[in-house]
Amino acid sequence: MGTDLAIEVRNLSKSYGKLLAVDHIDFQVPEGEIFGFLGPNGAGKTTTIKMLISLLAPDEGQALVCGYDVERQPYDAKRQFGVVPEETNVYTELSTWDNLMFTAQIYRIPVNERKRRIEVLLEQFGLQGKRNDRVFTLSKGMRQRLSLMMALIHEPKVLFLDEPVLGLDVQSALMIKDHIRQLNAQGTTIFLTTHQIDMADDICQRVAIIDHGQIAAIESPEKLKAAVEGRRSVEVVVANGGTTRQYAGLAKLPGVSQAIRQGEKIRLYTGDPPTVLTGVMAYAHQESLPVMAINTNGPSLEEVFVMMTGKAMGPARKKHPGAECKGCPVNEECKSEKDDPDNKPKTHHSGFLKGSCEH
Numbered sequence: 001m002g003t004d005l006a007i008e009v010r011n012l013s014k015s016y017g018k019l020l021a022v023d024h025i026d027f028q029v030p031e032g033e034i035f036g037f038l039g040p041n042g043a044g045k046t047t048t049i050k051m052l053i054s055l056l057a058p059d060e061g062q063a064l065v066c067g068y069d070v071e072r073q074p075y076d077a078k079r080q081f082g083v084v085p086e087e088t089n090v091y092t093e094l095s096t097w098d099n100l101m102f103t104a105q106i107y108r109i110p111v112n113e114r115k116r117r118i119e120v121l122l123e124q125f126g127l128q129g130k131r132n133d134r135v136f137t138l139s140k141g142m143r144q145r146l147s148l149m150m151a152l153i154h155e156p157k158v159l160f161l162d163e164p165v166l167g168l169d170v171q172s173a174l175m176i177k178d179h180i181r182q183l184n185a186q187g188t189t190i191f192l193t194t195h196q197i198d199m200a201d202d203i204c205q206r207v208a209i210i211d212h213g214q215i216a217a218i219e220s221p222e223k224l225k226a227a228v229e230g231r232r233s234v235e236v237v238v239a240n241g242g243t244t245r246q247y248a249g250l251a252k253l254p255g256v257s258q259a260i261r262q263g264e265k266i267r268l269y270t271g272d273p274p275t276v277l278t279g280v281m282a283y284a285h286q287e288s289l290p291v292m293a294i295n296t297n298g299p300s301l302e303e304v305f306v307m308m309t310g311k312a313m314g315p316a317r318k319k320h321p322g323a324e325c326k327g328c329p330v331n332e333e334c335k336s337e338k339d340d341p342d343n344k345p346k347t348h349h350s351g352f353l354k355g356s357c358e359h
């Protein structure tokens with residue numbers, strides 16, 4: 001089946017009762033790409049991925065992997081892809097070796113070839129020393145590596161990764177990210193769903209943003225960010241802090257469209273960074289404000305995401321109505337409190353910036 005498309009989705013749709021979870025979506029992923037599939041909670045990511053890996057039948061439309069229709073040719077299609085599910089699929093009572101052997105048997109890999117491939121994977125993923133250990137004794141990061149190895153045992157052309165670094169420590173997450181890059185360099189197409197938007201920005205050649213079951217955008221992270229170029233910002237760090245009046249003064253400088261303060265730092269959003277930079281310097285001089293650092297930043301992919309979906313990314317968004325906010329627009333009341341049962345305006349914001357307010 002000669003094709004240069006690893007994944008092709010045509011008019012794919014799925015409802016749960018009256019809820020249209022995936023709404024007639026179309027997209028294509030060429031061979032060799034790392035493709036990110038991003039969306040807020042409940043957007044339809046898992047439903048889509050389940051249809052792509054033949055776990056869920058679509059109501060309408062078609063999904064093809066390497067040219068095979070996943071519904072009508074499931075066995076051919078399944079030989080083309082591996083899956084690392086969000087919930088680990090490793091058998092914790094079995095050893096590392098036995099998990100791999102078991103998976104190799106399912107794919108009917110010849111016995112000698114099984115052993116060869118397992119040895120290669122153990123070496124590649126640094127688990128040789130754990131080959132005979134039962135999986136419940138392995139760390140979460142090691143289990144995730146094993147899950148990745150199991151997905152690769154039949155040498156698939158396409159790898160579906162559902163939240164592959166969720167809950168991992170920084171080092172394990174970096175290791176998984178490196179493995180994804182290496183696999184892709186060797187020719188594997190990667191379909192990645194993640195709430196780690198920095199990771200998607202870092203490794204994906206293109207990302208799709210899905211919202212309410214519909215594709216809101218498909219582009220490279222760079223092009224998406226360029227589309228919201230007006231959301232550049234100038235970040236000012238004041239040594240020993242300034243007064244509330246001084247931060248408000250910075251927020252009112254010409255060219256500033258929005259300001260968000262985080263402790264001694266204030267981020268001034270603007271479409272015209274040079275004007276704001278000049279204004280900051282003049283204001284600092286006038287006020288004898290000890291400015292420690294000034295940086296200009298482009299829009300982040302997270303900001304693009306929020307602009308398109310109106311929601312912050314991340315499964316673990318904290319909701320603390322009434323708690324002190326460390327990153328809110330200066331002189332602006334929070335109006336988007338869908339999670340607040342009382343729906344009272346507060347002096348905190350719904351988390352436009354990663355690392356700032358997450359209410």
Ligand code: ATP
Nearest residue numbers: 016019021039040041042043044045046047048315
């Ligand atoms: P998250 O990031 O929270 O995992 P998601 O983007 O993966 O979300 P889905 O799990 O695909 O979203 O869910 C899409 C919508 O379909 C949601 O409103 C969800 O509640 C609903 N849904 C998902 N599975 C079922 C089901 N088995 N029965 C009924 N509704 C479902």
